[in-house]
Amino acid sequence: MTRRIGTVRHARRTRSHALGRTIAIALAASAGFAIVWVQTLAMQFGGGIDTRDANPLVTKTPESPVEDLPGDPLTILLIGSDARSDENGEIVKDGVEGMRSDATVVAHLSGDRSRVELMSIPRDLQVEIPDCTLFDGTTVPGGYGDFNVAFSNGGRHGDPAEAAACTINAVHDLTDIPIDHWAVIDFAGFTRMVNALGGIPMCIPERIVSQDADLELDAGRQLLDGAEALGYARLRTAEVGDVSGSDLQRITRQQQLLERTLETALAKNLFTDVGALTSFIRAGAESLTTDEQLGDLGFMIRLAYGLRGVSADALTVTTVPWEYTDDRLNVLMTDDAPLMFDDMRHDRPLSVMSEGDSTSEWDPEPTTSPDADAPLVEPDSPNSAAPDNIDEILDTCGS
Incomplete structure (x- = not known):
């Protein structure tokens, strides 16, 4: 008309x-x-971020479903590396050489940017690892075993791009989800980025003392600085605290940390505040290796702008559906895993969620009841400053 x-x-x-x-x-x-x-x-x-082209080493990429989807869904493979070089070597002092993945997360951003789904892949998930080809043409044979072997096979020369490519190949074979982008960050970069946010508010269910993780936390409301957040994410054993030693329980802690990180970023307007965004990216730039597009300045800005309206409620954090092997030393995928992969592949809200047990949960009955009204315990770091809505972020503490 x-x-x-x-x-x-x-x-x-x-x-x-x-x-x-x-x-x-x-x-x-x-x-x-x-x-x-x-x-x-x-x-x-x-120029601070190390960008690399790993595509020549990616042997097979699943085709994206041909559907009329709103927007452009993105799937990013996030890998935490415990590489033993430079500053990271000062943090990881266990005498082990090489590069291993300490955490692997498939992050899916829905096409309309209304959802963010983070799916952790257990390190000891038993899968078929494909052969891994390196830039010099040599091939590291794969085989059946722990999922994180893919990253260590690719990381034999200390090259994050080779390690990422071999992990992408394993993810493609395992899930049939096409990986659009990838990022590898080491412990030093993680520590600096947490400090750039001013710390991560967490509700600690019970007192924790762990010599291996160099961690000592009281129960209750805590603002973790970078070193404390790293220790909390890596925690496997503790002299004090009901820590099971299970990698699955550690994944649960890592997922809680990721949720609080997003909530803190939103509380501090990270995606719209140029000063906060630059400080955050600068903090991790020297410890971050990404594909060429993800590390591009313009792409980062568009991605941050697209996420400006995302709320904490839009975040779903889960793990590949699993069950223990008969000896309970490793885990296998359950029949629900392909359903989760298919939902993510087709940009649908997840229809299944992973279910754990007492060895993977991290909400134990606290030995010391956290006090929801207790003052926030802040670290000594001068970079730390709690977000204004700390009470909203920690409203479940003690409930």
């Missing part, structure tokens, strides 16, 4: 011109701000 335009009087035309000038000035100002934003980001961390 066509709308008919009537005669415009002179006074009306003058107001229209004034309005047009106002809009033009506003648009120019907005464009100018965007340019300044981009330039600021470029100066702050341009």
Whole structure:
């Protein structure tokens, strides 16, 4: 239907011109701000992120479903590395050489950016590991075993891109989910990024003392700095605290930490505050290796802008559905796993969730009841500052 335009009087035309000038000035100002934003980001961390092309080593990429989907769904493989070189070597002092994956998460962003789904893959999930080809043409044979062997096979030369490519091949074979982008971050970068956020607020269910994790936390409301958050994420054994030693329980702690991290980022307007965003990315840039597109400045800005409306309620954190092997030393996928993979592959909300048991849960009956009204325990780090809505983030503490 066509709308008919009537005669415009002179006074009306003058107001229209004034309005047009106002809009033009506003648009120019907005464009100018965007340019300044981009330039600021470029100066702050341009070139700091190590970007690599791992595509030549990715042997087979599943085809994306041909569907009329809203927007452009993205799947990013996030890998935490315990590489023993440089600053990271000062954190990991266990005498083990090489590079291993300490955490592997498939992050799916729905096409309309209304959902973020994080699916952890257990390190000791028993799978077929494909052969791994390196940039020099050598091939590391695969075989049946722990999932994280894929990363260590690719990391024999200490190259994150080779390790990422071999892990991507394993994920493709396991899930049939096409990986669009990848990122590898080491412990040092994780520590700095947590500090850049001002710490991560957590509700600790019971007192924890672990010499191996270099961690000592009281029960209750805590603002973890980078070193404490890393120790909490890596915690496997403890002299004090009901820690099962299970990698699955550690995954649960890591997932809780990821949830709190997103909540903290949203509370601090990370995706819209140029200063906060630059500080956060700069903190991890030197310890971050990504594919070439994900590490591109313009792509990062568009991705952050697309996530500006995401709320904490839109986040789903889960694990590949699993069950123990007969000896209870490793885990296998259950029949629900292909359903979860298919939902993610087709950009559907997850219809199944992983179920654990007492060895994987991390909400034990606390030996010391956390007090929801107790003051927040903040670390000594001068970079730490609790977000303004700390009470909302920790509203479940002690419940």
